[in-house]
Amino acid sequence: xxxxxxxxxxxxxxxxxxxxxxxxxxxxxxxxxxxxxxxxxxxxxxxxxxxxxxxxxxxxxxxxxxxxxxxxxxxxxxxxxxxxxxxxxxxxxxxxxxxxxxxxxxxxxxxxxxxxxxxxxxxxxxxxxxxxxxxxxxxxxxxxxxxxxxxxxxxxxxxxxxxxxxxxxxxxxxxxxxxxxxxxxxxxxxxxxxxxxxxxxxxxxxxxxxxxxxxxxxxxxxxxxxxxxxxxxxxxxxxxxxxxxxxxxxxxxxxxxxxxxxxxxxxxxxxxxxxxxxxxxxxxxxxxxxxxxxxxxxxxxxxxxxxxxxxxxxxxxxxxxxxxxxxxxxxxxxxxxxxxxxxxxxxxxxxxxxxxxxxxxxxxxxxxxxxxxxxxxxxxxxxxxxxxxxxxxxxxxxxxxxxxxxxxxxxxxxxxxxxxxxxxxxxxxxxxxxxxxxxxxxxx
Amino acid sequence: xxxxxxxxxxxxxxxxxxxxxxxxxxxxxxxxxxxxxxxxxxxxxxxxxxxxxxxxxxxxxxxxxxxxxxxxxxxxxxxxxxxxxxxxxxxxxxxxxxxxxxxxxxxxxxxxxxxxxxxxxxxxxxxxxxxxxxxxxxxxxxxxxxxxxxxxxxxxxxxxxxxxxxxxxxxxxxxxxxxxxxxxxxxxxxxxxxxxxxxxxxxxxxxxxxxxxxxxx
Numbered sequence: 001x002x003x004x005x006x007x008x009x010x011x012x013x014x015x016x017x018x019x020x021x022x023x024x025x026x027x028x029x030x031x032x033x034x035x036x037x038x039x040x041x042x043x044x045x046x047x048x049x050x051x052x053x054x055x056x057x058x059x060x061x062x063x064x065x066x067x068x069x070x071x072x073x074x075x076x077x078x079x080x081x082x083x084x085x086x087x088x089x090x091x092x093x094x095x096x097x098x099x100x101x102x103x104x105x106x107x108x109x110x111x112x113x114x115x116x117x118x119x120x121x122x123x124x125x126x127x128x129x130x131x132x133x134x135x136x137x138x139x140x141x142x143x144x145x146x147x148x149x150x151x152x153x154x155x156x157x158x159x160x161x162x163x164x165x166x167x168x169x170x171x172x173x174x175x176x177x178x179x180x181x182x183x184x185x186x187x188x189x190x191x192x193x194x195x196x197x198x199x200x201x202x203x204x205x206x207x208x209x210x211x212x213x214x215x216x217x218x219x220x221x222x223x224x225x226x227x228x229x230x231x232x233x234x235x236x237x238x239x240x241x242x243x244x245x246x247x248x249x250x251x252x253x254x255x256x257x258x259x260x261x262x263x264x265x266x267x268x269x270x271x272x273x274x275x276x277x278x279x280x281x282x283x284x285x286x287x288x289x290x291x292x293x294x295x296x297x298x299x300x301x302x303x304x305x306x307x308x309x310x311x312x313x314x315x316x317x318x319x320x321x322x323x324x325x326x327x328x329x330x331x332x333x334x335x336x337x338x339x340x341x342x343x344x345x346x347x348x349x350x351x352x353x354x355x356x357x358x359x360x361x362x363x364x365x366x367x368x369x370x371x372x373x374x375x376x377x378x379x380x381x382x383x384x385x386x387x388x389x390x391x392x393x394x395x396x397x398x399x400x401x402x403x404x405x406x407x408x409x410x411x412x413x414x415x416x417x418x419x420x421x422x423x424x425x426x427x428x429x430x431x432x433x434x435x436x437x438x439x440x441x442x443x444x
Numbered sequence: 445x446x447x448x449x450x451x452x453x454x455x456x457x458x459x460x461x462x463x464x465x466x467x468x469x470x471x472x473x474x475x476x477x478x479x480x481x482x483x484x485x486x487x488x489x490x491x492x493x494x495x496x497x498x499x500x501x502x503x504x505x506x507x508x509x510x511x512x513x514x515x516x517x518x519x520x521x522x523x524x525x526x527x528x529x530x531x532x533x534x535x536x537x538x539x540x541x542x543x544x545x546x547x548x549x550x551x552x553x554x555x556x557x558x559x560x561x562x563x564x565x566x567x568x569x570x571x572x573x574x575x576x577x578x579x580x581x582x583x584x585x586x587x588x589x590x591x592x593x594x595x596x597x598x599x600x601x602x603x604x605x606x607x608x609x610x611x612x613x614x615x616x617x618x619x620x621x622x623x624x625x626x627x628x629x630x631x632x633x634x635x636x637x638x639x640x641x642x643x644x645x646x647x648x649x650x651x652x653x654x655x656x657x658x659x660x661x
Contacts, residue, residue: 095473136650343658
């Protein structure tokens with residue numbers, strides 16, 4: 001997929017028109033505040049209270065934030081983004097609330113409006129600040145609670161809301177549903193790549209995303225090649241393929257739970273022992289870490305990301321590869337929710353090295369990697385495009401410093417966002433998928 | 445009752461009572477809000493080890509971040525080290541601890557303690573100036589930040605004056621110093637100085653959470 005392809009240009013046009021006709025939910029200010037407060041009360045727990053109590057306002061978290069690093073604008077300081085939640089906590093839940101209430105003003109409707117920009121358009125929930133904080137405060141989780149509060153107050157940005165409504169109402173995303181998936185799978189079949197669709201029973205359920213189907217069908221093909229070579233009993237379900245969870249990114253818990261429940265139900269239905277999440281950081285978080293907690297049950301299957309699955313199979317010697325050749329130099333962009341959130345950091349590096357590629361690290365990498373700037377749904381929000389482009393300049397500089405021929409990542413959303421940044425900047429280094437790179441090296 | 449008797453007697457008892465009960469109240473009140481059980485399958489199930497490790501490792505800057513936080517990080521170290529030297533190795537303080545604990549330890553010479561306290565004072569004032577002047581810190585600071593700095597500076601200043609016998613009779617200087625420390629004890633449970641206790645909990649839970657996902661915190 002290149003940035004001058006018809007599909008990519010069409011997708012950019014689609015994003016430009018997304019949510020344009022859709023007004024935010026109109027609610028009186030008092031109702032917005034009431035709903036946000038209820039969500040804050042429901043979500044805040046002991047560990048979060050400890051985190052809110054611990055902050056010493058050192059401001060070091062600013063240095064970790066890509067939006068601050070790109071602009072030096074202090075309003076992007078992560079701890080600043082916690083202010084509404086901190087106010088609520090001090091007034092309503094703190095053990096010293098009887099005193100703090102006298103000196104802490106309440107959250108207002110204006111605060112919520114103002115914070116929409118700060119938590120949706122200038123925070124990707126990447127968690128880099130969590131790693132920087134000398135107190136060990138989990139800032140990204142607290143900021144996500146504010147997202148959830150704003151979502152309940154009807155303040156999800158129009159673009160995200162439009163996508164979330166599409167997933168909830170039509171069971172499609174970007175217009176991609178079962179029919180489009182079948183069309184792509186038929187196309188792969190004509191190229192000799194078989195995708196076992198809608199098997200009633202299978203050991204492994206493989207998910208994909210609308211973005212992959214729409215923009216990166218070759219990744220889907222690469223996934224199928226790998227699964228088929230391994231001889232695994234696997235399937236993909238035309239009415240349960242979507243790993244994307246718009247509820248997680250928008251902060252709408254009901255939507256998140258519904259999307260997760262659908263996957264779990266389908267996996268149980270086909271008796272899957274393993275569910276493989278495609279190259280999508282937030283989708284992995286949604287199922288691997290949040291899934292059981294959203295549904296209040298231990299999931300009866302193993303959840304693996306595509307990159308950790310490949311690393312496992314390579315390590316076990318089950319994946320047959322061509323002899324390593326000098327395939328050029330590559331660098332790797334760690335998707336935040338796959339890397340520092342989920343611990344899938346060494347596996348993709350191991351895969352790239354096994355393929356015989358000249359692997360080069362960017363200055364920031366692994367758990368300290370800079371976010372692509374468009375995570376957690378931010379790449380669809382038009383208003384934040386100039387800000388994201390500034391973050392892209394950080395990424396571009398780091399990639400260029402490695403001198404690598406290709407940037408590899410294992411998240412379709414990171415890939416799109418980096419491609420959009422590259423397209424805007426006229427930057428020509430390809431951004432490719434880890435899965436495709438592996439499939440290109442398969443023996444036979 | 446003289447001012448010194450008051451400072452050594454009821455003021456000390458009340459301030460220590462507020463300190464102990466206030467700290468317990470605030471920490472337990474936050475912790476006892478409770479937490480939901482995490483039902484996801486852990487990648488690693490060693491929360492105590494991961495939590496305790498992170499209590500230590502978060503004192504060290506991460507390579508990637510170190511270059512951008514150098515000033516704060518190293519002044520933070522210097523401030524805390526000089527503060528604890530002043531508290532723990534001054535001869536009169538050790539006598540006080542001995543009266544409470546029943547045992548003491550060697551002290552540093554008074555001149556060294558005075559210089560150390562002056563350095564601590566200078567660092568804290570530099571941090572206060574930075575807080576007021578740096579755009580990020582100025583934006584995120586509140587009254588608590590400045591009151592807490594002031595409430596720590598005053599015992600340092602009165603301690604230096606008492607040790608150096610400057611400005612008034614020693615008994616008066618000592619009484620003022622004790623009262624300033626007691627003001628700090630009273631303020632402690634209500635302000636950001638509580639990070640002294642909460643820090644261990646927040647670092648521990650960061651380590652445990654990251655560890656279960658297989659991430660080094």
